[in-house]
Amino acid sequence: MKILVTGGAGFLGSVAVPQLLSDGHQVRVLDSLMFNQIGPLALYINPDFEFIKGDMRDNETVKRALDGVDFVINLAALVGAPLCKQREKEAWEVNYEAALLVESLRAPGQGYLFPNSTSGYGTRNPVDGLCTEDTPMEPISTYGQTKVKAEQELITKPDVVSYRFTTVFGLSPRLRLDLMPNEFMWRAIHEQALTIFEPEFQRSFIHITDIARCLAFTIENFDKMKGRSFNVGHESMNMTKRQLAEQISEKTGCKLSFDDSRADPDKRNYFVSFGRIQEMGFIPRIRLDQGLTALREGLKTVEWSSTFTNVQ
Numbered sequence: 222m223k224i225l226v227t228g229g230a231g232f233l234g235s236v237a238v239p240q241l242l243s244d245g246h247q248v249r250v251l252d253s254l255m256f257n258q259i260g261p262l263a264l265y266i267n268p269d270f271e272f273i274k275g276d277m278r279d280n281e282t283v284k285r286a287l288d289g290v291d292f293v294i295n296l297a298a299l300v301g302a303p304l305c306k307q308r309e310k311e312a313w314e315v316n317y318e319a320a321l322l323v324e325s326l327r328a329p330g331q332g333y334l335f336p337n338s339t340s341g342y343g344t345r346n347p348v349d350g351l352c353t354e355d356t357p358m359e360p361i362s363t364y365g366q367t368k369v370k371a372e373q374e375l376i377t378k379p380d381v382v383s384y385r386f387t388t389v390f391g392l393s394p395r396l397r398l399d400l401m402p403n404e405f406m407w408r409a410i411h412e413q414a415l416t417i418f419e420p421e422f423q424r425s426f427i428h429i430t431d432i433a434r435c436l437a438f439t440i441e442n443f444d445k446m447k448g449r450s451f452n453v454g455h456e457s458m459n460m461t462k463r464q465l466a467e468q469i470s471e472k473t474g475c476k477l478s479f480d481d482s483r484a485d486p487d488k489r490n491y492f493v494s495f496g497r498i499q500e501m502g503f504i505p506r507i508r509l510d511q512g513l514t515a516l517r518e519g520l521k522t523v524e525w526s527s528t529f530t531n532v533q
């Protein structure tokens with residue numbers, strides 16, 4: 222298959238693109254390289270890889286990028302609540318308007334894979350039990366709002382699959398240290414101490430290599446998945462912040478403390494159901510323990526840098 226990956230030089234894209242290439246697909250990446258990434262350089266040796274440096278908001282660029290592909294995986298976005306708060310107009314332009322620009326320019330039959338986030342379940346709804354794909358989405362951040370509005374419009378169109386990814390963790394050529402497990406692990410190793418606010422908040426995680434596998438799985442199973450949204454994660458990684466921090470502390474020996482008096486600006490506090498994607502046959506392979514061990518070994522070598530967070 223020939224696949225366009227927008228945002229393919231980002232955290233997820235930098236792991237997903239090599240996976241798709243090794244599965245035998247031809248991959249074209251469209252990315253503005255907003256973090257000055259150089260990860261894609263290593264892929265030029267592969268004749269099935271092609272790169273367009275450009276902006277998702279530009280009509281002609283998107284047209285050129287879509288030319289001749291079977292699928293588009295639209296990962297390009299301003300990602301995370303802090304960045305979207307800082308650059309609100311651009312967040313709507315990239316996350317929402319450009320997602321619909323792709324929709325308006327793609328040819329009939331070109332499949333469209335769109336990532337939303339479980340952060341869209343928001344906190345305004347009191348959620349009883351697990352969030353399923355039918356739980357109403359009422360995001361509180363601009364980030365969540367841009368992604369949910371885009372998903373709601375796209376999923377009514379033919380040949381679209383959307384995902385609600387849980388918080389992704391792990392290592393990537395375009396590293397992010399602003400994701401909870403990655404940040405906790407870095408602090409545990411380099412500061413030897415972790416202080417956790419609102420430790421009973423419930424969160425869900427998935428390893429980055431399983432996101433790459435999920436995208437590849439969707440290409441193989443597109444006809445049975447199209448027209449639906451899928452939560453992506455694994456129930457073993459539905460856990461409180463306290464449980465995550467305790468596992469990290471066990472692995473690193475760092476000092477752990479809990480502070481109930483300080484609020485976490487990230488209000489996500491719910492577990493997620495993954496029954497729908499499991500019924501399709503997709504089950505993540507990397508469990509928390511294995512993912513955290515790799516993360517610990519990798520992050521030992523990494524100094525903190527503002528280029529590893531989406532806001533400086």
Ligand SMILES: NC(=O)c1ccc[n+]([C@@H]2O[C@H](COP(=O)([O-])OP(=O)(O)OC[C@H]3O[C@@H](n4cnc5c(N)ncnc54)[C@H](O)[C@@H]3O)[C@@H](O)[C@H]2O)c1
Pocket residue numbers: 227228229230231232233234251252253254255256275276277278295296297298299300301315336337338339368385386387388389390395397400531
């Ligand atoms: N990482 C997570 O935990 C997570 C969870 C749920 C959903 N998602 C979604 O997955 C996708 C990828 O996230 P990520 O973690 O890899 O983020 P990232 O910030 O690492 O990657 C985003 C990429 O988009 C590119 N980009 C930004 N604006 C652009 C523009 N105008 N034109 C072209 N390229 C542009 C950036 O250069 C970057 O390479 C996003 O759509 C995000 O909403 C991520």
